[in-house]
Amino acid sequence: MKGKGARLITISCDGKKLHYHFFLAGEVKTLRKPVKGAQSICSLYPGAELYEREIMEKFGVRFRGHPPKKLFT
Amino acid sequence: MIEMPRIEVPFGPYHPALGEPEYFQVVLEGERIVAVDFNLGYNYREIEKHVLSFTWPKAVVLLGRICGICSSAHTQAFTMAYEKINMIEVPRKARFIRTIGAELERIHSHLLWLGLLGDAAGFDTLFMLSWAAREHALNSLERLSGKRIHYNYLRYGGVHKDLTKSGTDFLRGELKELKKKYSDAYEAFMSNEALRGRLKGVGVLDRDKALELGVVGPTARGSGIKVDTRKDAPYSAYDEVEFRIPTAKAGDAYARALVRLEEVWQSIHIVEQSLSLMPKSKLPAAKQRYASRKGEATQVVEAPRGENFHFVVADTNTPKFIRVRPPTFANIIAVPHMLEGRTMSDVPVVISSIDPCFACTDRVVVVDLDKRTVKEVNM
Numbered sequence: 179m180k181g182k183g184a185r186l187i188t189i190s191c192d193g194k195k196l197h198y199h200f201f202l203a204g205e206v207k208t209l210r211k212p213v214k215g216a217q218s219i220c221s222l223y224p225g226a227e228l229y230e231r232e233i234m235e236k237f238g239v240r241f242r243g244h245p246p247k248k249l250f251t
Numbered sequence: 252m253i254e255m256p257r258i259e260v261p262f263g264p265y266h267p268a269l270g271e272p273e274y275f276q277v278v279l280e281g282e283r284i285v286a287v288d289f290n291l292g293y294n295y296r297e298i299e300k301h302v303l304s305f306t307w308p309k310a311v312v313l314l315g316r317i318c319g320i321c322s323s324a325h326t327q328a329f330t331m332a333y334e335k336i337n338m339i340e341v342p343r344k345a346r347f348i349r350t351i352g353a354e355l356e357r358i359h360s361h362l363l364w365l366g367l368l369g370d371a372a373g374f375d376t377l378f379m380l381s382w383a384a385r386e387h388a389l390n391s392l393e394r395l396s397g398k399r400i401h402y403n404y405l406r407y408g409g410v411h412k413d414l415t416k417s418g419t420d421f422l423r424g425e426l427k428e429l430k431k432k433y434s435d436a437y438e439a440f441m442s443n444e445a446l447r448g449r450l451k452g453v454g455v456l457d458r459d460k461a462l463e464l465g466v467v468g469p470t471a472r473g474s475g476i477k478v479d480t481r482k483d484a485p486y487s488a489y490d491e492v493e494f495r496i497p498t499a500k501a502g503d504a505y506a507r508a509l510v511r512l513e514e515v516w517q518s519i520h521i522v523e524q525s526l527s528l529m530p531k532s533k534l535p536a537a538k539q540r541y542a543s544r545k546g547e548a549t550q551v552v553e554a555p556r557g558e559n560f561h562f563v564v565a566d567t568n569t570p571k572f573i574r575v576r577p578p579t580f581a582n583i584i585a586v587p588h589m590l591e592g593r594t595m596s597d598v599p600v601v602i603s604s605i606d607p608c609f610a611c612t613d614r615v616v617v618v619d620l621d622k623r624t625v626k627e628v629n630m
Binding site for chain 2: 190
């Protein structure tokens, strides 16, 4: 997605799946990944930091490779 | 060289120079800001979860309450997602009325921001002038929807009432007054050297950084990125009206201000065009819908502060899952970058330059950008 020049809109999580929403060529494209074994995309999209953090705190999902920050609990 | 001690200064959650409750932690070395952390969540209401127990007609009302300023943007995104799922065609006149509502909202939001900027900078003439102009946008919204704020005028498949000839004439009259008064406010802003000096070069966000962080709306356009959902993925009647997207290259607070000021002119232009292009035929009020097909849809609309995103998964009687990404949530991450190397006095200016809306944004998040200054904050 990054290679195609897509802009990350946000990441949604419904507890089971992660939905990565991108804006590409006038459309919203959604990629789906399982919550288990989630990888952080902060190195590709630094703006994803807040979205991942929100999901970490709401759903207890761990993103591998997420910048080490203190959780607000 | 004398080594300066590090001082952590809390800014908020309740601070005279901060309109809404939010906590910023500013780390200073002498006068210079070396790091900024922020903590969201003081306004958190969990609407995304709460709405799942609401029936469809009630859900749209609640989602309008996410924010008092971009009420139309939220209801519009949600309504359009529902219409996508149920494949509902919206009448042409209703699409124009939605466009008028959205643009009047943009005008009133930008004028509100301009007034607050003037007030924060001690330039109360600008505050008075811009809020006097804003009054006409609010009057127009009242005529269009019945309310001045939280104008819940959208229904699935249309709008809740028609805009008749007398309504159109009223809006034209209000726009004429608005233009006259806005010209004064515009002139007051442009001719004020002190205000320009206060904003120029402050809170610079260069183009590359803005692209990297994925900021949206006037914050992105002030850094020279031509991104606007109204042009990139036209909705309502935006493909039928002519307008341009103002951008500025400097990326500082002044550039963002100029973009917003120019956007007001463009919005007035859009409303004028919509009023004349709108079909003259009668538009019946859209009937209330209580059920939906099962499915999911995404929708982006351009709120006054940037792109507003809704992801809706529908069940028959209620929404099943909703995700709202308001524009400030995408923009707030740029604030620490804008503030680095500046002084404490620039903090309110820079924060207000992204025109943050914390009511939209709030969720339980802590961001600590500087590992050495990690601190737990109890709510």
